[in-house]
Amino acid sequence: VTHGIKGSYWFAREFKAVAPTNPIKVVDTIGAGDTFHAGLLAYLYRDSLLSRQGLQGITPRQAERALTFATHSAEGTCKKQGADPPRIEEVLALMPKT
Numbered sequence: 001v002t003h004g005i006k007g008s009y010w011f012a013r014e015f016k017a018v019a020p021t022n023p024i025k026v027v028d029t030i031g032a033g034d035t036f037h038a039g040l041l042a043y044l045y046r047d048s049l050l051s052r053q054g055l056q057g058i059t060p061r062q063a064e065r066a067l068t069f070a071t072h073s074a075e076g077t078c079k080k081q082g083a084d085p086p087r088i089e090e091v092l093a094l095m096p097k098t
Contacts (some may be wrong), residue, residue, distance in 0.1 A: 002036055008071055010063040017060050019067030024075050031083025032074045039073025039091065040066055069095060 001009045005048045008018040043066045044050040076086025
C-alpha cells in the first residue's frame with residue numbers, strides 16, 4: 001500500500017513492513033505509481049521472490065527492502081518532468097547497504 005509522503009506498507013499475515021519516504025523536491029508525479037509497482041516487481045524478481053513460494057516465504061526485512069527499492073524508484077520519477085523512471089543503477093545506488 002502506498003501512502004504518499006507517509007511511506008509504503010506491506011501487510012502479511014505474520015508481519016507488517018514499512019518503508020518511509022525521503023524528502024525530495026517533487027517536479028512531477030506522473031508515472032510515480034506505475035514506477036513504484038514496477039520497482040517492487042523488479043526487486044522481487046532480482047531476489048528470486050517473484051513466485052508463490054518466494055512470496056510465501058518473504059521475511060519482514062526482504063519486504064522492507066522491496067518497499068524501499070520501490071519507493072526510491074518512484075521518488076526518481078517524481079524528481080523529473082514527465083514519466084521518466086530512474087535507471088536501475090540509480091536506484092541501487094540509493095539503497096542502504098546490508
